[in-house]
Amino acid sequence: MAYKIVFFDIDGTLVNEDKQVPADTIEAIRELQSRGVEAVISTGRAPYFFKPLAELLGIDSFVSLNGAYVVYKGQPLYKRIIPLTSLEALVNHANLHNHSLVFEGSDAFFSNAETHPHVIEAVSSLKVDLPGYDADYWKTTDIYQVFLHCQAEEEHLYEQALPDLRLVRWHRTAMDVLPLGGSKAQGIAAMLQHLGIEPEEAVAFGDGLNDKEMLTQVGLGIAMGNSHEELKPYADYLTTHIDEQGIRNGLRYAGLI
Template identity: 65%
Template sequence: MSYKIAFFDIDGTLVDEEKRIPADAIEAIRRLKERGIEPVIATGRAPYFFKALAEEVGIESYVSMNGAYVKYKGQDLHESKIALEVLEKLVGLAQKHKHELVFEGKSAYFSTSPEHPFVFEAIASLRVEHPGLDADFWRKEGIYQVFLHCESHEEQLYATELPELRFVRWHAKALDVLPNTGSKAEGIKALLDRLGIKPEEAIAFGDGLNDKEMLQLVGLGIAMGNSHAELLPYADYVTTAVDEGGVKNGLEYAGVL
């Protein structure tokens, strides 16, 4: 297969546990670009969480917030916001159960309580600036994704009451909340359609539960060696861990380096 584009998750794929990009991954992406293959970030993170990283690795385009906001070479390409009435139901339910929320807009994010230990612990794991405090931010600006801070046994309180939403855990104390049709695959499809590239001409790398749909969509879905065990059945190939040359080895397996 002749591949034309490659999508890369960030946490656990492009960066290690210390949020550093291995030198061999930077070099592999440089070589990939030399061969005319477009590298694109595909992440659950919002754009303001990875601007410096994208610049360091030389990637111009991204599928962010689990497919809800896509930008290609500086141009907005796809947006999928959570409906205001659905957000209102989520906020009411979170207040009822005394759980904190973090609302992600296009250019900023705010929490109902940034000092809550669950919020602090989860956000700290991302190594990014902590959110400001604005419990009504969701009323003022379009929201693409929400962090719900609760433990795993409490998830069902929301899934049964809010069928309009999808909940994907990324931390012991936090879940991504997105539209029920939302996924990285949705954003990737929008980008591929715009570029006239078939899914089978794409490669994707991931390691987490929010990468399932993405790996299934593309022609070659590669799971990192450090992946969540539940992701592995969705991969066509399992490369080595992020700090063991995982990106480079996966691209070599694909025959593009």
């Protein structure tokens, strides 16, 4: 198969635990691009969280916020916001259990708690600035994703309460809240349709629980050697650890470099 486009997750795929891009990964992606293959970021992060990374890699197309906000060569082509009624239900239920929220728009993010240890711990792990404080941000701005700050043993509190939302854990103290059915795969489908590329002609690299749909959406789904164990069965190929030339070895397997 002559693959035409490759989608890359960020955390654990392009950047390691120290939030650094291995030098070999940079070289492998530049080699991929030199061969005329599209390189696209596909992440749960918002655009303002990965701008320096995109510039470093020379990538100007991305599927962000777990598929809810998609940009191709600087131009937005797909948006899926969380409805206000769903946000209101989430806010009310989180307040009931004293769980803080962080609301993510396309250009900024704000928390409904001025300071909260779970917010600080989870957001700091991304090596980005902490959110500002605006408890009503969700009322005035399109929101594509929310961080719900609770621990794993508290997830059951939300299982039946929010039927039109999807929750995916990414940190010990935090979960992504998406529209029901939302995933990176939706954003990828929108970009592939825009470009006239068939899913079978695409490759995706990932390592986390929010990469399941993405890896099965494309022709070749590659899981990093450091992937979450629950992700591995969804992959067509398991490459090496991110710090052991994982991207290069996966691209070689795909016949792209």
